[in-house]
Amino acid sequence: MKQLQKHYPHLLAIIGFIVISLVYFYPIIQGKKIYQSDIAKYTGMAKEQIDFRAENHTEPYWTNSSFGGMPTYQAGANYPNDYIGMLDNAIRFLPRPADYLFLYFLGFYVLMLVFRVDPLKAFFGALAFGLSTYLIVILGVGHNAKAHAIGYMPFVVAGFILVFRKRYLLGGILTMLAVALEITANHFQMTYYLLLLLIVMGFFFVYQLYKEKNLKSLPKILGTFAVGIILAVGVNATSLMATKEYTDFSTRGKSELTFNTDGTKKEANIAMDRSYITEYSYGIVESLNLFAPRLFGGGNNEKLTEDSHVYNFMLNYGASPEEAHQLTDNYAVTYWGDQPQVAAPAYIGAVVFFLFVLALYHDERKIKYAFLAGAIFSLLLSWGKNLSILTDFFIDYVPMYDKFRAVSSIQVLLELCVPVLAIMGLQSFFTNDENRWKSLWKTSATTLGIIVLLFLCKGMFHFVGEIDSQLIEALKQHPDKSFGPQFIEALKDDRRDLYSADLLRSGFLITITFGALYLYIKNKLAANTAVILVGVFMVCDLFFVDKNYLSNDGQQFRSAQEVAVPYQPTQADSLILQDTTNYRVYEVAGGIYSPRSSYFHKSIGGYSAVMPRRFKEVYEYQIQKSIADLGSIIDPKTLSITKSLSVLNAFNIKYLIVGTEKGDIPIVNPFYNGNAWFVKDVYFEKSSDDEIKVLGQIDSKYVAVTQDRNWSKLGKPRKYLTDSLATIKLDLYKPNHLIYTSNSAGDGFAVFSEIYYKNGWKATIDGKESAIFRVDYTLRGMQIPKGKHTIEFKFEPQVVKTGSTIVLFSSIIMLLVIIGGVYFDRKRIQNSSS
Known part of the structure; x- marks a missing residue:
């Protein structure tokens, strides 16, 4: 009974958070769902993988519906043995977006309890934190991963403080779980910023230990953090390893190009342009x-x-x-x-x-200076280009800072x-x-x-x-x-x-x-x-x-069906969908930043802050320029394409959706290359600069371009003998499994209109593994021997297999640590009370 009375205020606070979260977004009680523009865009580009998951009860880990093809690691992929994800789902049990609001409240409340704030003040503090305007607005637009990561920040800070207070068991377990959940949120920019805050606060705590002449406790503190963080990373190994693998392939990786689209020299020492970051x-x-x-x-x-x-x-x-x-x-x-x-x-x-x-005037606890320093540090960095001396220093010298934009x-x-x-x-x-x-x-x-x-x-x-x-x-x-x-x-x-x-x-x-x-x-x-x-x-x-x-009106909250199906097919979409062959679509008005067409077709558009870097470069340096003047390539009378656009053809773009006064219409590209084709020549260039420039000058139907470093691997002449009867066709399509049949009188070199990704894709010819080469800056190429052959591509990423094994063992160890920690903490309490 005493224990119940002790925890009664906390139980009331949690019930209050649940009620307020639901009432704040009361339309969800009526069965409606919040319409989030960013989530609608995500739904568009993720449609293929969502449908594949529902039909096959497994993950494809690859999608062809956006940007010509990319891994789904940063697009909502589910991984095996994700037990920390299950815990996260249990904590966020309310319907969205009330689940994130509840998480804001709960996290801050726990942090206030670490400061020994009484439940009433902690309750109001949690409400004030959760209702901070920015934190609410990001729920309206659909920055769910960001909100998710912010929600776990107070938990991490609470554990951090407890460990420095030498509450090693409780603080260590809280830190371990909180960091694991923070990583699960999968918004590395927010997690990175949290790390910067902890470093700032860490200097304060180490200084306090120095003043107290208690630095001897520092190894134990650091050891506690090390164990907790290693296990937190371990239970997220698959996601982290996959993200690390994909980063260099994405726009967050450093470009090999040394010039911008306007011909000016590119900054070579940062992952993204300084102007884009700031x-x-x-x-x-x-x-x-x-x-x-x-x-x-x-x-x-x-x-x-x-x-x-x-x-x-x-x-x-x-x-x-x-x-x-x-x-x-x-x-x-x-x-x-x-x-x-x-x-x-x-x-x-x-x-x-x-x-x-x-x-600042009244509280005598020195820890206030740690949070004050964190606030000032955050404010100064948020000024970005308006305080360029500090921002440029962080971009140039602080690891990974140049991988994130929107510094505000x-x-x-x-x-x-x-x-x-x-x-x-x-x-x-x-x-x-x-x-x-x-x-x-x-x-x-x-x-x-x-x-x-x-x-x-x-x-x-x-x-x-x-x-x-x-x-x-x-x-x-x-x-x-x-x-x-x-x-x-x-x-x-x-x-x-x-x-x-x-x-x-x-x-x-x-x-x-x-x-x-x-x-x-x-x-x-x-x-x-x-x-x-x-x-x-x-x-x-x-x-x-x-x-x-963020209001509860009909614009923000809509029927569940409208949120689940955010796009309706236009007449252009319906006409294109009558074609059941395998092709890509380019919606000209949206460029590559519109995911709408990805919902219905295999598209070169999409929605992602980490789109494939090489594809983005091809689009900006070649595709965007080649169709800048649509009037020069489309006959206004017949609405047909009159000029072959080599780069578009290489991406198997059979249809362009073009806006007219009468609405969107589909225009057939009669020059598209198809799913795969044999080329006569392979050009070898010395650098990525040369490769992307030549790409706009060649006829991709007959010529492929690659770099000199692939020459030793190819070991073949530049020219290949092809005959008019040589064929290569797609027999089976799945996003992660492709089967082709080839037939040619002589040895040849084939280009496949599929994005090259060196990790995970395996190719076989008649069951025997064969090398895949990157050609045309972004696509796949293979040497095909003469005769009739079955060519098979499978996406079986080793990173998922290895990561899932690490996750399983880390989860077991984490569970044992929690059980042991609870046991020894209870034993300590019993000994202290006896």
Whole structure:
């Protein structure tokens, strides 16, 4: 009974998290599902593997429906012996996206318990963390893996702190499980950022050990971490090994090309272009929207009301109310920050900010400096190109930093550290009565002083966004040439109003929070009443801001069927699907960044942040250029292709989907090469630069190009004798299993319109293994002896087999460690109580 009473508050907190998670996304209770744009795109490109899994009850580990072909390692592949994944599913038992919201709450609550925060304050702190605007918005757009990884961050930090507190068994087990679950989330950018935070915090803890003259405990601490991390990595071995293998093949690997598409020299020392890495950099002053959400206009899709300057400007200009609404909604972009586009501001809450400052003044625990350092570190790196001296150093010298883009997202560390400090401040205010009033008025003076200063500095801001020039260009069609500039002036007035309104809003929230704590000091409010009031202010503040960017309306939540089947076939798709042969489709309007066509066809488009690097380069350097002027290759009368495009032909693109005034139409490419073909010549080039340049000059139907380093492996002359009767055709297609039949009078060299991937694909000719060569920069080539032969390709990745074995043994050892740890910890407690 005593144990039940002891854990009763925690049980209530967990039940509260479940209820709030479900109520927050209440349409899921009605059977609806959240429509997430990124997940719809993922569904498009993953359709082939999902269908294969359902039909064959096994994983293909390869798909041909996107980018011409790629492994599914970063596209939702399921691996054998994934027991940690089963644990993850058990924790996230609620329907999506309530499962991620619950995970946010639970993780932060556990971290607060490590700080010995009482359940009530920990409960409100967890709600404030989980409702941080950025964390909610990523659920709306479908950044599920990111949300997943963020949800486990507090667990990892909690275990980390416990180990440094010398709670080796409990801390070690928590760290081990938390790191394992963090890796399972499969968002390595977030996990990498978490590692950076732990390094920053590690310096603090080691310094504390040094001050306490207790460095002798460091080997035991490091040993505990080593065991936990090794096992955490072990139970995720398959995923990690497969990702490591695929990374160099993907856009996160370093390119062998030394020039850009425009001919300029490429940076050779980083995985991705510096401009691409730092494209989303937080503005230095823009960071102030952490405590005043629309200081820089909010998000790109912010909606103005009928009281806005833009709306009234349109009415005064003679527009009808409907026209005024339409133009305001379509053109009145209020965001004027430094980033290309923003779904919502990274708002952590005015009350959270107030309590954060309170912690700096009032909390006497030195650990606050570790979290403060983590927050500042995160903020500085989020500025990206706006603080290039620091960002360039990390890109050039810090391992793996150049493999991640959107540097502004490192602010997730700040969004963890600041709420931790806020709840530390709230807790210390009620437990430490020394200098309580002094800390409170200093906090109020600091936070309200910032608000007042920003009001005074309002005239220093120009309220002009990068989008404004585009808006003026779009509005040039209006007969009155002054219309565009006047519209922008009205829009700037609305931005000024948002700036002032949100400063007043934050100032009001800070004032009433101060009032509640002041009344507690004066014994006008009981402690729990004051905590509840502050907690309600804090949560309601975030709740109402969040609802501006993620609502429960019909746009965001739809029927389960609509979410499961996000794309409907167009007339063009239906016509193409009548062709039951094996071919690829290129949807011109979407390029390679549209996964819609992948849902219905084998496509060269798709949706992935880690698409095959060589294919992307072929697209950008050759395909994109070759079809830049569609009018030159398509007869407008017959709607037929009049010019052979060698690179398109090599990718077996039989159909192009082209947009017209009458809608999308399919155009047959009569020049496509088919699934495989014999070539007459093989050109050998010295470098990747030469290979990709020549690729646009050859006729891929008759000539293949490769690099000199393959010459010794080929051991054959450059020219091959082919006859008009030589054939090679595809007899069986599965994404991971292809069978061809060839027949030729002489030895030949065949090119297969399949993406070359050196790991996992095995080829046999009449059952005897044969070498596969990379040709045409991305495709497969093989030497085929004369006569009739059966050629078979199978994708059987060794990395999955090896990784699954490691996972099995690591899982067994992890289970034994947990059982042993629980046993010895209970024994320790019994001994200490006797």
